[in-house]
Amino acid sequence: MPRILIPSDATIKAVRSGDGRRRLSDGDGLYLLLQVNGGAHGWRLDYTFEGRRKTISLGTYPSTTLAIARRKADAARQKVEEGLDPSGERKAQRVVQAKAREADERVKQGLPALDSFEAVGREWFEVKRSGWAKGYADKVIARLVSDVFPYLGSAPVASITPVQLLEVLRRVEARGVIETAHRVLETCGQVFRYAVATGRTTANPARDFKDALRRPEPKHFPAITDPKRFGELLRACDGYAATPVVRAALKLAPMLLLRPGELRRAEWAEIDLDAALWTVPSLRMKGQLQAKLHGAPHLVPLPRRAVAVLRELRLLTGGGTMVFRGERHHDWPMCDATIIAALRAMGFPADEVTGHGFRATARTMPH
Numbered sequence: 086m087p088r089i090l091i092p093s094d095a096t097i098k099a100v101r102s103g104d105g106r107r108r109l110s111d112g113d114g115l116y117l118l119l120q121v122n123g124g125a126h127g128w129r130l131d132y133t134f135e136g137r138r139k140t141i142s143l144g145t146y147p148s149t150t151l152a153i154a155r156r157k158a159d160a161a162r163q164k165v166e167e168g169l170d171p172s173g174e175r176k177a178q179r180v181v182q183a184k185a186r187e188a189d190e191r192v193k194q195g196l197p198a199l200d201s202f203e204a205v206g207r208e209w210f211e212v213k214r215s216g217w218a219k220g221y222a223d224k225v226i227a228r229l230v231s232d233v234f235p236y237l238g239s240a241p242v243a244s245i246t247p248v249q250l251l252e253v254l255r256r257v258e259a260r261g262v263i264e265t266a267h268r269v270l271e272t273c274g275q276v277f278r279y280a281v282a283t284g285r286t287t288a289n290p291a292r293d294f295k296d297a298l299r300r301p302e303p304k305h306f307p308a309i310t311d312p313k314r315f316g317e318l319l320r321a322c323d324g325y326a327a328t329p330v331v332r333a334a335l336k337l338a339p340m341l342l343l344r345p346g347e348l349r350r351a352e353w354a355e356i357d358l359d360a361a362l363w364t365v366p367s368l369r370m371k372g373q374l375q376a377k378l379h380g381a382p383h384l385v386p387l388p389r390r391a392v393a394v395l396r397e398l399r400l401l402t403g404g405g406t407m408v409f410r411g412e413r414h415h416d417w418p419m420c421d422a423t424i425i426a427a428l429r430a431m432g433f434p435a436d437e438v439t440g441h442g443f444r445a446t447a448r449t450m451p452h
Contacts, residue, residue, distance in 0.1 A: 088112035094151050097126065115158040117146060128154040130161055134170045141172050200285050202245060202276070203229075203238030209279040225272055232257050232269050242277070243286035250290050251297060264301040270294055309438050318438065321431040330419060331427055333398040334409050338424065339443045340391050347383075349418045351408040358396055361387040 090112045091097065097109065100119060110116040114131040121127045128143035143149060143157040161171040184199060197203035206229050214222045236253050237245055250273060257266040274291035281289060309315045322335035338348060347365055356363045363385040387395070395408070402410050411417040428438055 088115075089155070091117070091151055094147075097146055097151065100126070111151075111155070111158075113158075113162070115143075115154065117154075128157075130158045130171075132161065132165050132171070134165055134172075139170070139172050141175065197238060198241075200241055200243070201239055202242045203234045205242045205280045205283075205285055206234070206238075206276045208283075209276050212279070213275075228265070228269050228272060229276075232265075233273060242280045243288075245277075245290055247290040247293065251294070254294075254298060258299060263299050266298055267301060270298065308443075309433075318431075318433060321433070322427075325427060325431055327427060328412065329398060329401050330409050330412075331423055333394050334419070334424060335427060336394050337391055340388060341385055342443055343385065345421060345424055349409045349421065349423070351418075352406050353399065353403055353408055354406070356387075356395060356408065358387070358392050358399075361389075361392050363387055 088111065091109055097117065100106075100109075102120070102124065104119060106119060108116045108118050116129055116131075118127045118129055126146040128146065128149055129140055130143055131138065131140050133139070141161060143154050143161075146154075149157070164171050164174070187199060191198060197207065210222075210226055210229070214225075217225070233253055236256070237249060240249070250270075253273075254266050254270055257269055270291055274289060274294075277286065277289040277291050280286045309318055319339060322332075322339070325332060325335055327335070334348060338345070341348065341363075343365070351363070351365075355365060365383040365385060367382050398408065402408060402415075405415050407416065407418050409419045411419050425435075425439060429435070
């Protein structure tokens with residue numbers, strides 16, 4: 086089709102409202118749609134790409150003059166000859182511009198940059214947290230916020246190298262918390278795997294750190310393993326001058342061998358003294374959230390001595406919910422530091438025994 090069919094801008098200026106024509110053609114796919122934008126005229130270019138007919142806008146007259154429209158059309162035709170789609174390029178540019186605007190808006194709102202380690206890390210956390218217990222989720226995000234985000238948070242997740250990650254882990258190691266460094270590495274590895282799965286990066290820099298970190302030394306709760314010394318502890322618990330609630334807890338702890346939190350949160354509805362059985366709900370046991378929500382309860386057989394202690398305690402606290410009620414707030418369990426304070430008051434130091442130590446004693450003391 087011939088080109089340059091519109092004589093000049095004067096031809097366009099001569100168009101008046103009510104003109105019956107829909108367009109002015111300049112040839113080879115370029116034309117001016119008349120009165121399309123509130124009376125203004127719009128330039129369009131039709132072209133064929135990979136067998137499909139397409140149209141792009143080249144601006145509005147008079148801001149885009151006839152000469153400018155022709156230059157734009159020539160540039161678009163050249164792209165088509167080179168195997169490029171002008172419409173596809175425009176869409177890609179709009180996506181880039183939209184991302185840039187979103188990034189600017191996030192910065193204004195104080196949010197992490199798109200595809201930064203912090204942005205991806207927080208996104209991963211929101212995906213995973215519903216499957217975790219709240220306490221565990223709080224620890225995971227706290228480690229990221231304290232130990233990783235200040236150093237790697239603003240970096241694009243795809244740009245982070247193993248060396249950069251190792252520097253972060255060395256900072257944690259330098260505090261002497263080797264186990265925490267391994268936990269940070271594990272969390273970072275999960276964030277990077279999520280980034281790979283969601284197309285934000287192609288590599289996981291945390292993958293090859295097996296021998297890069299110091300090995301944590303196993304730590305156990307202090308516990309008495311000498312039978313004679315343990316006998317002294319039991320006699321001290323039996324004769325300790327404290328409130329009946331604390332005395333009962335001290336007597337039951339070495340008999341039932343539950344974790345301190347499981348013991349002190351006991352409720353009377355869970356205990357069947359006639360059957361000598363305590364049914365601890367799975368939600369209060371240590372474990373994964375799904376096991377807590379849907380797992381079987383933990384059944385604790387009660388020896389005769391434990392039943393006797395609980396029968397006596399029920400006379401005092403049986404009218405409420407909590408077996409080991411708090412001193413000030415009877416609808417709350419006693420404080421988690423109560424047992425520890427009692428052990429210290431009886432003369433047993435922190436490096437010798439803790440509330441968890443009864444379980445360790447039962448596990449390790451010769452029988």
